[in-house]
Amino acid sequence: MSDTAPRPYVALSGSERQLVPGAQEDGPLDPNETIEVTIRLRARESDAQIDAEVAALGAQLPADRTYLTPDEYAARYGADQADLTKVEQFAQESHLTVVRSDLSQRIVILSGTLHDVSAAFRVQLVQYTSPRGNYRGRVGPVQIPAELQGIIEGIFGLDNRPQARPHIRYTRPDASGSSSVVALATATAPAFGTPGSFAPPQVGEIYNFPKDLDGTGQCIGILEFGGGYSDSDLQAYFQQLGMPAPKVTAVSVGGVGNEPGKDQDSDAEVLLDIEIAASLAPGAKIVVYFAPFTEQGWVDVVTAAIHDTQNRPSVLSISWGFTEGQDIWTPQAINTVNQAFQAAALQGITVCAASGDDGSRDQLDDGHAHVDFPASSPYVLACGGTTLLFSGNTFTGEKVWNDGGRDQGGGATGGGVSDDIAQPSWQKGIVPPSVNPGNHVGRGVPDVAGNADGVSGYAILADGQLLSEVGGTSAVSPLWSALIARANQKLGKPVGYINPLLYTSLGKTNAFRDVTSGNNDPTGGQLGGYQSAAGWDACTGWGSPDGTNLVNALTASGATSGGSTPTSGGTAPSGSNGADPATDDATTSGGGNVGLTIGIVLTIVAIVAVLVAIYFVTRSF
Numbered sequence: 001m002s003d004t005a006p007r008p009y010v011a012l013s014g015s016e017r018q019l020v021p022g023a024q025e026d027g028p029l030d031p032n033e034t035i036e037v038t039i040r041l042r043a044r045e046s047d048a049q050i051d052a053e054v055a056a057l058g059a060q061l062p063a064d065r066t067y068l069t070p071d072e073y074a075a076r077y078g079a080d081q082a083d084l085t086k087v088e089q090f091a092q093e094s095h096l097t098v099v100r101s102d103l104s105q106r107i108v109i110l111s112g113t114l115h116d117v118s119a120a121f122r123v124q125l126v127q128y129t130s131p132r133g134n135y136r137g138r139v140g141p142v143q144i145p146a147e148l149q150g151i152i153e154g155i156f157g158l159d160n161r162p163q164a165r166p167h168i169r170y171t172r173p174d175a176s177g178s179s180s181v182v183a184l185a186t187a188t189a190p191a192f193g194t195p196g197s198f199a200p201p202q203v204g205e206i207y208n209f210p211k212d213l214d215g216t217g218q219c220i221g222i223l224e225f226g227g228g229y230s231d232s233d234l235q236a237y238f239q240q241l242g243m244p245a246p247k248v249t250a251v252s253v254g255g256v257g258n259e260p261g262k263d264q265d266s267d268a269e270v271l272l273d274i275e276i277a278a279s280l281a282p283g284a285k286i287v288v289y290f291a292p293f294t295e296q297g298w299v300d301v302v303t304a305a306i307h308d309t310q311n312r313p314s315v316l317s318i319s320w321g322f323t324e325g326q327d328i329w330t331p332q333a334i335n336t337v338n339q340a341f342q343a344a345a346l347q348g349i350t351v352c353a354a355s356g357d358d359g360s361r362d363q364l365d366d367g368h369a370h371v372d373f374p375a376s377s378p379y380v381l382a383c384g385g386t387t388l389l390f391s392g393n394t395f396t397g398e399k400v401w402n403d404g405g406r407d408q409g410g411g412a413t414g415g416g417v418s419d420d421i422a423q424p425s426w427q428k429g430i431v432p433p434s435v436n437p438g439n440h441v442g443r444g445v446p447d448v449a450g451n452a453d454g455v456s457g458y459a460i461l462a463d464g465q466l467l468s469e470v471g472g473t474s475a476v477s478p479l480w481s482a483l484i485a486r487a488n489q490k491l492g493k494p495v496g497y498i499n500p501l502l503y504t505s506l507g508k509t510n511a512f513r514d515v516t517s518g519n520n521d522p523t524g525g526q527l528g529g530y531q532s533a534a535g536w537d538a539c540t541g542w543g544s545p546d547g548t549n550l551v552n553a554l555t556a557s558g559a560t561s562g563g564s565t566p567t568s569g570g571t572a573p574s575g576s577n578g579a580d581p582a583t584d585d586a587t588t589s590g591g592g593n594v595g596l597t598i599g600i601v602l603t604i605v606a607i608v609a610v611l612v613a614i615y616f617v618t619r620s621f
């Protein structure tokens with residue numbers, strides 16, 4: 001620090017860090033150790049302009065949308081070369097090396113010794129032990145030179161606390177074996193077919209996935225923060241399913257690659273994701289992005305996947321997350337990840353994420369309800385969990401997945417109302433306030449749901465073992481990703497960011513199977529949670545899919561002639577674009593048949609929708 005020119009410094013907004021509860025200092029760090037930090041630059045456009053453009057896009061039916069190509073995106077919303085040059089100059093003065101920079105991703109990665117990096121950003125880095133794992137950490141804000149204020153929006157990688165965990169639930173078989181595992185060599189085929197041992201396509205059948213579509217031409221990107229897959233596992237699994245093995249590509253981000261065999265739980269997560277996505281969208285290409293389980297890993301991997309011009313995924317599936325909260329996600333990280341998901345929306349990429357497996361508690365024992373990020377991002381299709389119910393072998397319906405707390409070997413769907421993220425306009429009047437003191441009005445989670453209970457769960461193959469009773473909301477995100485891939489195939493372009501459409505028109509149609517039974521308080525009433533109900537609820541969102549009806553609705557032609565043209569603001573009136581009215585029986589291809597009468601029909605639809613909306617607003621409080 002002694003040889004950097006004296007210059008005024010300011011605290012970087014949103015960068016404040018607190019200690020992980022229970023953390024203790026654990027000896028000095030080596031000042032000569034080399035570390036990398038990720039710098040996030042501002043966009044060429046204002047946040048307000050980007051918000052408006054995303055909202056306008058989200059109000060349109062996918063058929064009516066024009067998405068930005070990667071080049072168009074970079075030119076309009078990427079970082080400015082002049083800003084990048086200033087940061088590079090500062091790096092040079094601070095003895096830091098530019099490892100990589102990308103104007104589309106708005107990312108610069110710098111490398112330097114711990115001493116030089118600490119001096120450049122005026123932080124004190126300390127090694128900690130903590131109940132959440134050992135980490136290199138800092139307390140307080142990161143400092144930046146005053147002339148870079150506004151240009152730098154985030155700095156990640158100084159603090160590397162663990163910040164991602166897999167949302168898979170299963171019982172790890174002990175060495176002697178148990179009923180929930182069959183060694184592959186001794187498995188008697190077919191191992192599939194009963195609740196707890198479903199092959200994913202069987203659940204796809206229950207959800208009426210369209211049979212004439214398989215995701216051909218699409219790429220599904222899967223984000224992983226540990227673990228790995230082996231080709232032999234995939235070949236063995238798909239052979240048992242009677243399907244060809246999928247085309248899977250691994251992409252390494254931040255020095256972490258496909259590393260099967262090191263961590264069985266993470267491997268099970270990776271294989272669950274791939275096996276569900278690939279067997280439910282067998283025509284799609286699968287790309288798995290591996291990254292470190294840190295805040296920097298999140299920023300690096302979401303930007304890498306969303307701006308991957310080589311593979312061009314049209315859907316991303318994320319089955320990892322971590323509880324919202326100041327000692328976990330910094331505001332700068334939430335902001336950066338949300339903005340990356342806006343970039344996804346503008347380029348037609350749907351982002352699906354698991355809502356968590358610990359009910360309204362979300363694994364944080366402070367007596368309050370919590371939701372999980374990134375599922376709580378408004379630009380993510382948050383995927384909650386259900387239990388499939390059977391009478392004998394006959395499917396009879398669904399309820400909220402809640403078989404108690406993790407401490408009793410149970411699990412429950414994540415869901416609730418964010419204390420950190422504002423309520424999107426399209427959730428107004430539908431999502432109730434938080435159950436926490438203060439009754440914050442925030443982003444409600446999840447948006448949709450699917451089978452997540454191990455009891456009605458899946459059989460998957462990981463590390464050479466066929467595991468049964470596998471579940472968790474981890475299973476739901478790839479299931480929805482596969483359904484979206486099928487919709488993209490049918491439409492001939494991506495359906496992209498669909499959240500606003502669910503709340504303004506599609507949620508209350510037969511595209512969904514409403515779940516009305518159960519709650520997600522894993523403590524049986526001590527903590528307080530959320531109750532399912534008719535229509536949207538904070539356990540299952542709009543419900544599980546009727547795949548065929550949903551794909552038809554998402555790919556319906558626009559017929560905007562008679563409807564109100566969507567504008568910015570995101571509060572599209574129900575029934576705009578000739579989409580389905582907010583009734584229970586209407587569905588699909590709405591308004592495609594044109595004619596002058598459509599204007600009259602839409603007017604009636606709009607009136608009905610407003611009345612229904614008023615009804616629900618009054619009833620929610």
Ligand SMILES: [Ca+2]
Nearest residue numbers: 515533534535
């Ligand atoms: Ca419901």
